[in-house]
Amino acid sequence: MTDLLWLRQDLRLHDQPALIAAAHAGAVIPVYVLDDEAPGAWKIGEAQRWWLHHSLTSLADALEKKGSRLILRHGKAEAILPALLEETGAERVHAIRHYEPWWRDAEAALGDRLCRYDGNHLARIEDVTTGAGAPYRIYSSFWKGLQPHLPSDKPLPAPRSIPAPETWPRSDRLADWHLLPTAPDWSGGFDWTPGETEALRKVKQLALDGYDERRNLPSEEGTSRLSPHLHFGEVSPRTVWHATEGADTIFRKELAWRDFTDGVVSALPDYADVNGRRRYDTLPWRSGTAAQADLRAWQRGRTGYPIVDAGMRQLWQSGWMHNRVRMITASFLVKHLLIDWREGERWFWDCLVDADYGNNSVNWQWVAGTGVDANMFGRIMAPIGQSEKFGAGDYIRRWVPELKHLDDSAIHDPDAAGCRPDSYPAMLIGHREARERALAAGKKVR
Known part of the structure; x- marks a missing residue:
């Protein structure tokens, strides 16, 4: 008997229950479908495509060492997978559960030939519900509800070999x-090694002492940098969970946040496009020429706020941004510039190697105050205060070289120190003025 293994954001052999089930049943044809049609506006962004190329290369090499190979097809998964079943004579499709809304039609097209497995979450999303059986909307309640479902089983080892079919379909x-950029090749600053081997190495070398404090310091390497590996499924959350027993609870809560955000978009599939709190549909976002110029300045890291500009330049050059700075830059766009959160969400989607449909949309709506679980709109982060509090001086010097000669007394706010170089832009708007404008806009929400 021959079955298909449908790979999506689960590009690994270790702790891959769909692969193990397929290999146990008989011959396996691993297949990855690049579907740019079903996601519509949410097809994977440019930075993710760079990562995907290298991750698929790594996975193909790993499969060959197990006596298998990776079949690649480009098109709509809803049509390709049923056709591939007919072409190969395969009986079933084994796949790990995913919750992005664009997979639903392809899964429905396979009907009872699709066998789904849990493997990309700490617990099955459908099992973590309120007493009334509804999905959780508040993370603190979700975390409590998750506790009885946390993984107790150890991660599954990769199979020693993978049975191959008598004949292989075209790839x-x-x-x-x-998938790789060429004209120009903007990936020169991407200091990443995609693939399962690197993901497992990072898990093994995790150092989480003082994580709760160090994760907020942009000038230090205090985060795990596992997010793109988790997004592409090069390592399972269960593997990370068991590797961090006894570790800082904050780290494990952030790992569980991924489950929570997938639960949100599973219940609210259009969450990336629609305010979670619909009363914010009346919020008067800025538009027009001036707003577009401010948006472009934000994207380029030319706002005049060093911590914001450092974050946006790190994003553009490396495909990643420090977690604390993600919140600062997002808050600046939404509150200081009063630009619709969806503009920032889409920019992050295109530029981040770890852009995740659930995480990206829930995090942006959390900062904007529009989400089902979110800060109040009136909570406005002060970028200069954040920069000083979390010691971002060296971080700014790295990513904003125009300011590298400034000491810590001036680098967070060169204008106030009277030493802004001519090559660095003036602030787009003062903090007090921006705060008053945002609060006035918030009052107009019904």
Whole structure:
């Protein structure tokens, strides 16, 4: 008997229950479908495509060492997978559960030929519900509800070998997908090694002492940098969970946050496009030429606020941004510039190697105050105060070289220190003026 293994954001052999079940049943044809049609506006962004190319290369090498190979197809998964079943004579499709809304039609097209497994979450999303059986909308309640479902089983080892079919179907050439940038190649600053081997190495070398404090310090390497590996499923959350027994609870709560955000978008599939609190539909976001110029300045890291500009330049050059700075830059766009959170969400989607549909939309709505679990709109982060509080001086010097000669007394606010160089832009708007404008807009929400 031959079955298909449908790979999506689960590009690994270790702790891969769909692969293990398929290999136990008989011959396996691993297949990855690059579907740019079903997601519509949410097809994977440019930075993710760079990562995907290298992750698929790594996975293909790992499969070959197990006596298998990776089949690539480009098109709508809803049509390709049923056709591939007919072409190969395969009986079933084994796959790990995913909760992005664009997979639903493809899964429905497979009907009872689809066998789904848990593997990309700490617990099955459908099992973590309120007493009334509804999905949790508040993370603190979700965390409590998750406790009885936390993984007790150890991660599954990769199979020693993978049974191959007698004949292999045709495969696309990865190079023909043109996932890598060429004109120009903007990935020179991407200091990443995609793939399962690197993900497992990082898990093994996790150092979480003082994580709760160090994770907020942009100038230090206090975060795990596991987010892109988790997004592409190169390591399972269960593997990370068991590797961090006895570790800082804050780290484990952040790991569980991924489950929570997938629960939100499973219950509210259009959450990336629609305010979680619909009364914010009346909030008067800025638009027009001036707002577009401010948006462009934010994207380029030219706002005149050093911590904001450092974060936006780190994002553009490296495909990643420090977690604390993500909140600062997002708050600045929404509150200081009064620009719709969806503009920032889409920019992050295109620029982040770890852009995740659930995380990205829930995090932006949390900062904007529009989400089902969110800060109040009136909570406005002070970028200069945040920069000083979390010691971002060295971080700014790295990413904003125009300011590298300034000491800590001036680098967070060169204008106030009277030493802003001519090559660095003036502030787009003062903090007090921006705060008053945002609070006035918030009062107009019904």
